[in-house]
Amino acid sequence: MDTHARFSLVLSTVMVILQARAVDMVVTRTLDIGYTLSEESANWPTNRAIEITSTMKGLTPEGFWLEANEICMAEHSSTHLDAPSHFSEGAWSVDRIPLNHLMAPGVVMDIQEKAANDSLAELTAEDVMAWLDKHGPLPDRAIVLVRTGWASRYYNKTAYFGTDTKDTSKLVFPGINVGAARIFSGYEEKYGRRVVGVGLDTPSQDNGASTHYPTHVELGAAGIYGLENLADMSELPTTGFKLMVMPMNIKGGSGAPARVIAIIPDPDGDLSSGPPTPPLGRLLYLIPCLTLLVTLLRP
Template sequence: MTSRPHTSASTDLITSLAEGSLRVVDLTAPLSSGTPILPLPEPMHPIPRFELERLNDWDDPGEISFQNHIHTGEHVGTHFDAPVHWSSGRDLEDVGSVPAARLVGPAAVVDKSAECAKDPDYLLGLDELKAWEREHGALPEGGWLVYRTGWDARSDDQAAFLNADDNGPHTPGFTAECARYLAEETGIVGIGVETVGTDAGQAFRFEPPFPVHHFMLGNGKYGVTQLRNVGELPPVGAVLVVAPLRIVGGSGSPARVLALTPAAEGK
């Protein structure tokens, strides 16, 4: 009896990566002292900037290694929001409790970058989302909705990224109706955005305030912010890998976010 070579999903994945038919796209913004942060109104505690403090390097007497101390908030740069981050999810998972299987899943990419270029306060509404679903299929069970706005082009400039005036920040987001639908009526596990937070800049005026945080985190779902290179992903067919630090009791964490996408469909 002739034996057949063993094949598996993992060997297929390795082969596809080696042959170049599958690409890895890094969706993570570089993390440095220049990374934009969101100023919070009083009496909320300000988010600290990311900073490195040198502990030792090879040129110090007696040292053979290089190490830094890290100073940062949990919600700085490309980062992950756990349900416990918001009052509506206070009794749900912290970032250290999130099951690893929920951090890897298919990505549905909704591109409204042209609309956002014309209107920085553009909101993705339920009608627009359902139109996308009619064209591309239902949002994936256990997957992620990734919202492309083109906002990553501003992410090296704090002022342009926040785009604030006397009325507050002006950045794209979701309507409250759309946020509730995503949280309560779809099987996605989370939302990924290019902006500083998952809610629109003016979402403090919405009902409820910051509806993406309120509905998504309150329903045990997640958020990922400050993504880059989303324009390299197809509307469907990519797989998202979200890797926050496993911080016990943490409300969130800086994260490395990768996408696996068919090379033929990428840009």
């Protein structure tokens, strides 16, 4: 190999290393977009309320501190995941949802303006198509979040559900139209990319007036899980972030309380505040690069 060719290979290798290192140095921040489980949690009106009972809180006879509680609640409590099996016989239960469907890219579709003027507003197929025209195709394995602004009402249960009774015929809150759900369920067949989850900041994927829950049925049959009672999404970008969905791993569960964490690029963040790369990790990263360089530089 002549000197010029060797130099070109070395330069190319160095550029690849620098680009890979730059990716490794991307600064991110994390955001919890769910609510804690508590006796104040907003739960479906006909569900039992969450009960948390302390069984021990204090010093034991042996002299060490011990705290323990018992908790009793419905599967679909507070911020939670609706498994596909919730409305589709034979579909995935919570414990059968693939892990790579729970760690996936997120996008936000915002219908706050509609919801401010109509408490039963829905994300429609037209809204989805307008979003796609503006922002481009959904990433593969997307989790689509719908921001309605309803999170601001969460701690006022009457405002959040539209009623202070257990009468579900009086529920009033925004949701997702079945037409939009059909775009999500058919996205893989049409575009080769899959929607794995859909979530929103209201008590249900279907709006409060729904009695047959067609959006739940459509998404469940397609193996798409739902996230309900999400918290404020105002800090989320429209695209370009990741989500980690962490439901309780209930065997056969039709749903489960979940923690939902967004991982957001933060270009203005301070690299020095992030965790350092472990020395062993650096070494393992550099060994193949150095080996390749030595090989290329040999006469």
